[in-house]
Amino acid sequence: MHALIVDDDFIGRKLMLKYLRDYCLCDVAISGDEAITAFQLAWIEKDPYDVIYLDIVIPRSNGFEVLDYIRNYEKENDCPFKAKIIMVSALDDQNQIVNAYRNECDSYMVKPISMKKLKEVSKQAGVPLKKILR
Template identity: 30%
Template sequence: MRVLIIDDDPINLLFLSEILGPFAEVDSVSSGQDGVDSFERALAEGNRYDAVLVDIRMPGMDGHQTLQKIRGIERDAGLRTESETAAIMVSAMNDAQNVNRAFFQGGAISFLSKPVDPDLLLGELRKFGLLG
């Protein structure tokens, strides 16, 4: 499994990478634009990510914008909705507006509040068939 983590906080990047490292090949970037660039490059190289974890609050391009750009890249590549990369929003901004936007506009499969519970994250990945 390949996972891309997009979060501007280096501690969160390290924490999530350590949780997922034993189970996946993990790439991490610290901005929305870097996430979009990494995602696009991986898709062009035929080495797609199975999942992306995206923080909402980031300077410049926020997590919602980042996920919308990723979904645009997938559409432009001809991927259908059922073939989209699994997206999990990871944020302390867990109000109804942000949660709804993540699911209904971004197509996220899950929304996890920070601080992330490692067992909950791994459970979500298993629930959606991303971890054995």
């Protein structure tokens, strides 16, 4: 499984990488622009992301803008499958959560993140985390 972690916070990225390293090959992006570039390159290289953990508050295109870009790209390019997108935020705001689902995210995870929470939310989004052999 191929995952993209998008978070501008070093500790947040490091923690997600630690939790996910036994389950998938992970790339990271620290801004919205970088996330869009990584997403595009993954399709060009024919190795698209299965799951994207997308923080909402990131520089240069926020998480909602990135989500919108990805869903439009998938539609316009007739992608054979859609990446599972899990929005990540420190805010447990009902309006923000509703907005995320309206914009076609697959799940929403509120920080702080634990391994248990990550597994539950990933499974809810249709991304069961299974250990990989390296």
